[in-house]
Amino acid sequence: MSTVPPPPGEVRRRPPRDEVRRALLDAAARTFARQGIDAASLDDVAAAAGFTKGAVYSNFGSKEGLVAALVDDRVSAYLDVGLAAVADTDATLPERARMLGDRLTAATDEQHDWHLLFLELWQRAVRTGRTDGPFGERRRELHAAVAAAVAAHAEEAGAELPLPAGSLATLLLALSNGLAIERLVDPAAVPDDLMGRALALLVSGAVPADPADPAGPGGPDHR
Known part of the structure; x- marks a missing residue:
């Protein structure tokens, strides 16, 4: 070396x-x-x-090997941030959502290049049509992991989700990326607690789960 x-x-x-x-x-x-x-x-x-x-x-x-390893590393880091943010299993589902949003906002400030890199990887995948490459594959894995975590937290909180866990995972990722971009451009337009409040609102329609429902929280679609 x-x-x-x-x-x-x-x-x-x-x-x-x-x-x-x-x-x-x-x-x-x-x-x-x-x-x-x-x-x-x-x-x-x-x-x-x-x-x-x-x-x-x-x-x-190779350079492509480095890019692929970097994608793996960033996805793992995103999951680590999320898992650390909602370690309090006694909190209600909206409280957990708020904690997650606040932590993701803080991560945007702490790791300024994180979302710049995401945009670079996204543009590269879309421009080349290689959405089935490392970036696309890891994004799908991330989406599945987030959906599973959402379903698990709803079950722990004894709540039935207002939307399928997969749909909430899509919204969470979209909000996280979109608000991070807006905050990089105009920090004043994205208060520290905006992401947390938005995520809490997304799950505020959750109701106590019906123990007789075999599908469990979120209905039959946890994808």
Whole structure:
């Protein structure tokens, strides 16, 4: 694995492979978000991480391999944020929705490049017609995971969802992305609590689940 040579007389330790991979993924997220995936070179990514291009090839094989790994990483990060936000299983469904919305809004501010990168990946997939590639595949996996989480939280809260869990997952992802974009452009137009209040309203029509209903919360369609 190649790294930038240290100054004369200085001995630099060889970083662990996981540390190198993490640094390259973080550098790729920043570089691709700001320059564009196709415009940025692997040399740009490697330099931003403090390595040479050989480190990228050693860990990801190619630029497309790096992009695919980055998509996986961002989807995992999104899920981690959501799971951490609604850890309080004693809260009502609207309260959980509000907590999730507030946490996603905070994540937008903490990780400014996150949604810039999402837009870059989205444009690239749509322009090339490769919606069945890594980005499209991981988005479908994310949607399924969010829908399953929505259904699970409704069941824990003893509530029947006003819409199928899959439909609520679509709305949640659309609100998350759309409001993040608006907040990046005009922060004052998107108050800190707007996302949370909107998500709480989406599930405010939830009613106590009928224990005799075999379909459970959300009806038969949890997709």
